[in-house]
Amino acid sequence: MRILGLSGSLRRDSHNTSLLRGAGKLLPAGVELEVFDRLAQIPPYSEDLEHETPPAVAALRAAIAGADAVLVATPEYNASIPGALKNALDWVSRPIATTPLRDKPVAVVGASTGLFGAVWAQAELRKVLATIGARVIDRELPIGQADEALGPDGLPVERDVVEQLSATLDELLELTAPSRLAA
Amino acid sequence: MSATATATTALPIATGNWKIDTIHSHVGFAVKHMVVSTFRGRFEDYAGSLATSEDGRPVLQGSVKVDSILVKDENLAGHLKSPDFFDSERHPEIRFSSTAVAVAEDGGLEVEGDLTIKGHTHRVTARGSITGPHVDIAGNDKLGVELEAIVDRREYGLEWNAPLPKGGFALDNDVKLEVSLELVREA
Numbered sequence: 242m243r244i245l246g247l248s249g250s251l252r253r254d255s256h257n258t259s260l261l262r263g264a265g266k267l268l269p270a271g272v273e274l275e276v277f278d279r280l281a282q283i284p285p286y287s288e289d290l291e292h293e294t295p296p297a298v299a300a301l302r303a304a305i306a307g308a309d310a311v312l313v314a315t316p317e318y319n320a321s322i323p324g325a326l327k328n329a330l331d332w333v334s335r336p337i338a339t340t341p342l343r344d345k346p347v348a349v350v351g352a353s354t355g356l357f358g359a360v361w362a363q364a365e366l367r368k369v370l371a372t373i374g375a376r377v378i379d380r381e382l383p384i385g386q387a388d389e390a391l392g393p394d395g396l397p398v399e400r401d402v403v404e405q406l407s408a409t410l411d412e413l414l415e416l417t418a419p420s421r422l423a424a
Numbered sequence: 425m426s427a428t429a430t431a432t433t434a435l436p437i438a439t440g441n442w443k444i445d446t447i448h449s450h451v452g453f454a455v456k457h458m459v460v461s462t463f464r465g466r467f468e469d470y471a472g473s474l475a476t477s478e479d480g481r482p483v484l485q486g487s488v489k490v491d492s493i494l495v496k497d498e499n500l501a502g503h504l505k506s507p508d509f510f511d512s513e514r515h516p517e518i519r520f521s522s523t524a525v526a527v528a529e530d531g532g533l534e535v536e537g538d539l540t541i542k543g544h545t546h547r548v549t550a551r552g553s554i555t556g557p558h559v560d561i562a563g564n565d566k567l568g569v570e571l572e573a574i575v576d577r578r579e580y581g582l583e584w585n586a587p588l589p590k591g592g593f594a595l596d597n598d599v600k601l602e603v604s605l606e607l608v609r610e611a
Contacts, residue, residue: 244456354497355458357594364589381590383458386496 242417244268245308246276249315249326249351249362256352256387257314263395264312264350267407272414274312277304286331298332305333306341310417311375312410315351317362322369334373343374346416348409350382352391358383378412441475442567442607444486450604451488455577456596458588464602465504468492472520474607476565482525484535484569488518508584515542523547527554535571541580548573550601559608565609573601 246261258276265274282297284290294302303309316323334340349366351359360383370377382405386388390398397403434541452466472486490512495501505512522537533554538545552575575597577583586594 355463355500356497358458358461360458360589360594361586385458385461388496 242272242414243308244272244274244413245304245311246274247311247313247326247329248276248280249313249323249366251281253317256384256391257316259391259395260352260387260397261296261312261395263391263397264314264410265405266394266396267403267410269414275308277301280325280329283329283332284309284323286328286335291335295332296330301329302333302341302359305345308345310346310413311342312413313347313349313366313370315349315359315362315378317351317353317355317357317359320361322362322365326366327369330369330373330404336347337374340373342370345375346378346413347375348380348413349379350384350406350409352384352387354385354387356385358385358387367399373396376416378409379417380409380412382406391406439476439482441476441610443610444470444472445566445606445608446470448606450602451486452602453602454602455598457594459592463495465493465495467518468494471604473610474569482522484520484522484525484537486520490516490518503584509582511542511581520522531555532572533569538574539573539580542582544580546575546579548575548601550603552603567605567607567609569603569605569607571601571603571605575601 243397246265248255248258251255259274261274268274279300283301286294315326318324327388333342347370349363349370351363353359360381363381363383367377368380384397384402390402392398397406450466451470452464454462454464457463464516466480467488467490469489469492470486472484474482474484477483490510491505493501493504493510494506504510519540520537522535524536526534531553533552535550537550549570552569552571554567554569556567560566576597578597584595588594
């Protein structure tokens with residue numbers, strides 16, 4: 242089973258990219274998490290460009306299609322979703338009838354250096370993803386003061402936050418394979 | 425604590441003039457955010473004294489430079505200095521001046537006074553303790569003062585807030601002011 246990690250931050254030492262890698266360490270055996278690393282190559286969406294899909298957009302569509310679930314980790318810019326991430330989702334949402342996000346299990350988490358852990362960006366992301374047709378877990382994980390809240394391995398320092406991240410992943414896996422867990 | 429009941433305004437343990445030793449003191453605040461977490465900050469630039477007035481009453485007063493606010497996140501410090509919170513450009517100082525100081529026999533301390541933040545002045549009551557005088561290794565007379573008070577930040581015009589997506593508000597309105605002072609007797 243594969244989970245695609247999508248970080249909303251383009252920064253090399255991004256807390257959110259780190260958080261995705263940390264989440265990967267909590268997954269059970271047999272579940273892999275791969276982080277998409279071409280967000281910066283996705284051009285601003287325009288219908289004029291749709292006839293010839295930009296390679297990075299095609300790569301993201303393929304990565305989502307090939308994954309059993311998506312885990313998004315986002316920072317927050319001005320109380321909302323970073324432009325590059327929203328732009329990527331706008332690309333992937335088109336055409337709406339065949340978007341690889343349709344019915345895809347998705348969970349959203351987020352980290353910020355401020356107090357509020359990108360909580361509003363996460364809420365807006367859940368709204369956008371649900372609008373696109375994804376099956377979005379109704380759960381938030383705001384990790385504030387990320388400089389101290391995340392360890393070098395990307396895992397939250399506090400045990401209860403690790404437990405919340407685990408619970409989010411459990412719910413994501415449950416949504417992915419209900420029959421497997423029921424067996 | 426029942427400082428008021430056993431209060432004496434003569435404050436025999438602290439006659440004279442005492443100045444805050446800022447190296448060994450702390451002036452800060454604590455506020456709940458995201459409903460359950462506690463956030464703390466402090467100020468680095470402040471001054472104050474405990475002095476005996478002409479009528480023999482002790483007066484505790486001090487001022488704090490808002491721009492010296494110290495929090496872990498630079499953006500947050502900027503937000504706190506902005507008009508959403510302290511508006512440090514137009515209101516660079518926080519001031520406090522006591523109107524009544526009461527000390528209980530057990531060292532319990534109750535200080536009532538006027539707190540001015542962002543141009544708003546309100547009477548507050550802070551409670552804590554006072555210890556000393558004590559002679560330190562350098563031969564200085566020192567007093568220790570611990571005080572806490574809870575204020576509603578909205579009364580001082582610090583009104584920023586935002587509803588959280590899953591209910592509640594980003595920041596609590598009650599802010600705990602935490603002051604820990606070492607005072608040295610002035611010659």
